[in-house]
Amino acid sequence: MPKLKTRLSRLCRDRKLAISWYNGKRIYHGLWGSPEAEKNYKRFIAALLENPSPTPTPQIGGDTDLLIAELTDAFLDAHEGKLNGHAHQFNATIGYLVESYGELAVNDFSPKKLKAIRNQMIKAGALCRNQINR
Numbered sequence: 494m495p496k497l498k499t500r501l502s503r504l505c506r507d508r509k510l511a512i513s514w515y516n517g518k519r520i521y522h523g524l525w526g527s528p529e530a531e532k533n534y535k536r537f538i539a540a541l542l543e544n545p546s547p548t549p550t551p552q553i554g555g556d557t558d559l560l561i562a563e564l565t566d567a568f569l570d571a572h573e574g575k576l577n578g579h580a581h582q583f584n585a586t587i588g589y590l591v592e593s594y595g596e597l598a599v600n601d602f603s604p605k606k607l608k609a610i611r612n613q614m615i616k617a618g619a620l621c622r623n624q625i626n627r
Contacts, residue, residue, distance in 0.1 A: 504534045509571045510564075513537065521559045521599050524567060561602060562595035586625065589614055 511530035523530035
């Protein structure tokens with residue numbers, strides 16, 4: 494069986510989050526510059542070096558995976574006072590997101606779940622589909 498080559502990803506910054514890539518998937522390690530993100534990244538690399546097989550994806554944070562609620566808090570903190578006229582739209586969307594999937598790990602969120610949130614908002618009449626997609 495041929496050996497699969499997997500390149501080790503460096504720690505990157507995506508807005509306020511520390512991320513790396515593994516087999517084409519984005520892996521979240523925590524808030525950029527935090528000691529927790531560094532620790533999770535080092536744990537991730539150690540797990541890869543210990544078991545380089547492409548499956549399963551190593552668990553980076555153990556019990557401390559980044560949750561949807563934590564990600565939305567970081568987003569709102571980063572954009573406080575900068576949302577201008579879009580604050581209502583963001584608050585409505587984030588409210589539905591946190592209510593439905595707040596305790597879900599970010600890595601487990603999928604496009605199907607995003608569509609479910611959009612459909613909930615349409616049924617509730619919170620915003621029209623164009624505003625939700627924006």
